[in-house]
Amino acid sequence: MQNSAFKRGSTEPEPSPMHRGTNQSGMREHNERLVLSLVRRHGSLAKSDIARMTRLSAQTVSVIMRQLEKDGFLLRRPPQRGRVGQPSIPMALNPDGAYFIGLKIGRRSAELVLIDFVGGIRSTHRLPYRYPDPGTAVDFVASSIRELRTALTPEQDSRIAGLGIAMPFQLWNWADAAGAPRMVMDEWRHRDIRSDIQALCDFPVYLDNDATSACGAELVFGKSNDLRDFVYFYIGAFAGGGIVLDGRLYSGPTGNAGALGSMPVPGPNGAPVQLIDLASITVLEKALDAADRDASPLWSSPQDWGDLGPELDIWVEKAGTALAYAIVSAASVIDFEAAVIDGWMPAAIRQRLVEAVSHALPRIDAEGLNLPTVREGTIGVNARAMGAASLPLSERYLVGAMSLPTNV
């Protein structure tokens, strides 16, 4: 079953489904994005560094970067002395160069953040609910945006470059049978939430899977940007994933790439089950409920779960093994450099989970594969909302997504 909302969209119609040619403005745009991408990855770089890396002439880089500085995307840093020759002037991203809105629509709450060009959170809005409902969600977005925009100067306001939505794929399917009326959940199935929110905004609106978005946050704002290709797991209420190929978030032809929660892994009795059935936080919740332990910290305090007893240990062990199988399967498809694991959990638990995966991995038959190294994610609980905000950023300012330079 396909989610009609999951056709990534921008503000412009794209009448040509095919490849497009390149002209001078496309070339310039590509080179500008390249400069911004390199500066983002390295923190700060001198014009001469960029020229060497890109093989563009020093003059060309000079022109491009002066323009980017003039446009407020780059800032000069103190000249670097100590080596022969004129000191180089490192250029860094200007945090105020552009702003982005990230919207996470979850099963228990919606969250909207305003972030700056380097991923700093400038404001946060939150709406908890028993179950999500499209009308309420759109109202929340409308009022939150109105509120945050009034707090900005006109100059800042004009620099809001886009909004991204992170939402579970097939939200209606995974809804809690408990609280959610069937009819409300079915609304999600047919409603094009992206268009509804686009109607509120004069900047482009993008939508992607929540775990894929979280992966985008890791790529754009995290410390994993030394990696060109990695597979990413976000362990939330349900386990999900994302894919980075050639340094770009890859969400696939239908937007459902990195649907790692649906990966078949060996189950307790030998029969295959889905990763989601072993590595989700709801699985831990059920185990705690069955043991008459209080599971509420799982949702309310992701920074510290307190003592959850042996149920946690068992979950970490089983989830880690399941993730290890998923990693081997993913490595059979793409020879990822790394597997990055993050989630809605305390950093200490995340670390234990990564250790469990690292421990289980060598016990799986991986003959013929180059196994990825396993790493912790570096964003944490905010990854989905920040990832949502990273979507317009990537689309507009990085060499990414549809990145062949196109006509303008």
Add this chain to the structure above:
Amino acid sequence: MQNSAFKRGSTEPEPSPMHRGTNQSGMREHNERLVLSLVRRHGSLAKSDIARMTRLSAQTVSVIMRQLEKDGFLLRRPPQRGRVGQPSIPMALNPDGAYFIGLKIGRRSAELVLIDFVGGIRSTHRLPYRYPDPGTAVDFVASSIRELRTALTPEQDSRIAGLGIAMPFQLWNWADAAGAPRMVMDEWRHRDIRSDIQALCDFPVYLDNDATSACGAELVFGKSNDLRDFVYFYIGAFAGGGIVLDGRLYSGPTGNAGALGSMPVPGPNGAPVQLIDLASITVLEKALDAADRDASPLWSSPQDWGDLGPELDIWVEKAGTALAYAIVSAASVIDFEAAVIDGWMPAAIRQRLVEAVSHALPRIDAEGLNLPTVREGTIGVNARAMGAASLPLSERYLVGAMSLPTNV
């Protein structure tokens, strides 16, 4: 364990591991490749068609295509009358526009083919052996190339644009314990066969996994070019695979993407085994041996295996189920549009195998996934050698592989 030979190489040193900028010649080259890619995909196209598809101006397309025609890459077809306005002149690929050499190094034989710009096989050279040995292989390549080049006019000879090698990953590991001396097989581990062959050639030499190469043949010469993203299985002595993303063969950071033979799938007793242990032709061979049937047609007559009895039926069933699991796992990583299955087997068997997969697929839990459609490959037994030849073609004439336009 990593195969040092599996660093895809070209004839030029690539000192910059990073992204490169675009300049005018890069822009022109990109647009030329785009034209050739579109003409290849559609069979023939008028200049005006290309202009509409690429959004380039008619004049630009006119200039580019007249140049490509002058350079011998495009041919005029009869004008298309019947509609209002000046008749359009479709342009098609000139088969003699460029030639490519494909080399397959297998476990039982090496094969070298010369193909033209549209995939026509112009000559074939074959060397059967009990086990592969690097020295013999290089000698075979040297003499075959010498021979085929003397049969070409100087004009044709100068149009040989590259050579591709298709070779199993970790050839030494899968070697038949029977015939192959350990020492000879170990030579493969350390020898850089690509460089050795590059030394014989004045055109660039590429190397890729054999199944990945076969996938490239399907993409470039097959009838699967309506697909932007697909997963490909080549069932040879061992099962292997390849990946196509955004219309380009993706071989991954280490060249080991699409290592689908190593995919864990449920085994006969519940414990996971690798796909290779269920869906390889060697598995069928062993079953035939155990039943005292003659397995030799498997290798000697891939066009017609004759009657192989119930062992074949069992193998098709088991291999089909295993492939179905591998497809679901792959679909969890990337939401491929299609799964294409080809191999060293008669077309009728390939068809039965695809049916077995299609039958097994709906019985696997694929909640949350968009399952790809299952298709037969359209190249068949020659896929690996032709795929090898497709590597330099893609690299040089299609928007592909390292396809961001770069400086020249």
Add this chain to the structure above:
DNA sequence: CAATAATAAATAAGAGTGAGTTATTTATTG
């Protein structure tokens, strides 16, 4: 049924843009 209009492909001439080249300036270390 010719004459003319409409349509679309293809091309020509010239403008505009952006990267490359060469030479120059600037600021530092040795």
Add this chain to the structure above:
DNA sequence: CAATAAATAACTCACTCTTATTTATTATTG
């Protein structure tokens, strides 16, 4: 003060775009 390296200025060159023109066909009309 020489050597080195960053940064920039002036100018050239390549390639696409725009506008106008030519060409070949089908459709329309008196």
